[in-house]
Amino acid sequence: MKFLRQMLTIAAKDLRSELRTKEALNASLSFALVILLLFSFAFDPTSDMTREISGGLLWLVFAFAGVLLLNRSFARELPNDCLDALIASPLPGAALLLGKVLANYVLLLGIECVCLPVFGIFYNVRWTLQPAWLALVLLLGTWGMTVVGTVFSALTVNMRLRELMLPMLVYPVLIPCLMASMRLTTLILAGQPITGDELAWFKMLIGFDVIFTALAVALIDTVLVG
């Protein structure tokens, strides 16, 4: 119970400071929109092809925008030695991590909720065909992305070229999660039912989330303190 409260305190702190300054949120949202625009030059956005690759496009946008957001997650604590203060506080490392993951999760889901209708309008995709399935994929895929991303944000926080290192390290690790999310999203946007073989992708997504949440919680003290 105490752990939960500590976690929520961190999440609330992060959300509050982000919503007051909006520095990462604005940057990542406008970046997502710019990428959505750029994709339209890469291929003909009205053709049937859009429907075939829509999941991939959407998750690429989320991944790019997400990394911008995640980069700030621990970097925000660097001025005034806030990170040292957080580590020195009686908070367990896992609560600190999960609090930050939760804050990033909420922010990224918010960005996704804005991008989705814009994507639907610009690329003529009907994304409301199977809203429950789509929501499930978004919730699971985004969780995997934020958990892994936040751990790597902590890992790279003191490095040279931090902004470059995070995407370089985090995308290959995210491949199973992105692969499953992309495939499921494409099917859902095309209005195809999720059955049999495709359910295996859900299992993979859930497995990825569970394993990497456990690993993140287990390794975060090593990453932050040593």
Added chain:
Amino acid sequence: MKQKILYALGVVAALLLTRNIWTMLTKLPDEAFQGAIFRIIFFHVPCAFTCFLCFFMALIAAIAYLSTHNLKWDAFAVAATEVGLAFGAANLVTGMIWARIIWGIWWTWDWRLTSMLVCWLLYAGYLVLRDAIEEPTERARLAAVMSILSFSVVPFVFFSIKWFRTQHPQPVLYGGGSMDSAYRIMLYLNWLPILIFAIILITIRMGQERRQRELDALRREIHAF
């Protein structure tokens, strides 16, 4: 003494390899469907085995470092990863040469090929991460975490390929594949010199890491004056 053992091992590996190549080229018949090029499998598959063995050893070394904080384990981890990457590259390149002749293309985004490339990139990221950190203990600690995270992605990538039909030939040594016993023996026999070669490289690389550490310590001592 250690140096001499390494040289002796190197000679053994070279002799074995020469004998294997001789047998491969003169004694073993061409494969019925693929012709002469099939012989690349005797290097392609052992390289993949060696690569994954190295990555697995790097994982063990990473866990050992985190529990003992002995920098020797870190040296072992980086040596194993680098050698693993080299053999992974050999596996990819031999595969591409084979694909060019049998399939007519160098590369296809087949899941098997893609998954191997993903693995390779993950561990290349490990080396980039090491380069970005100056302080040795911090580098060792964060690199160990990266190694553990990288290794936990590998099973996902490899299981995901089970759900697809892949262009890549099915495994010949396990899981229902079949291979003539003469070929099979040759494959294992050729793995031996490659494995010895990997061990030699890892030992040399570990020695380099140790000397680097000693140099850094001396340099710090000079700066302290």
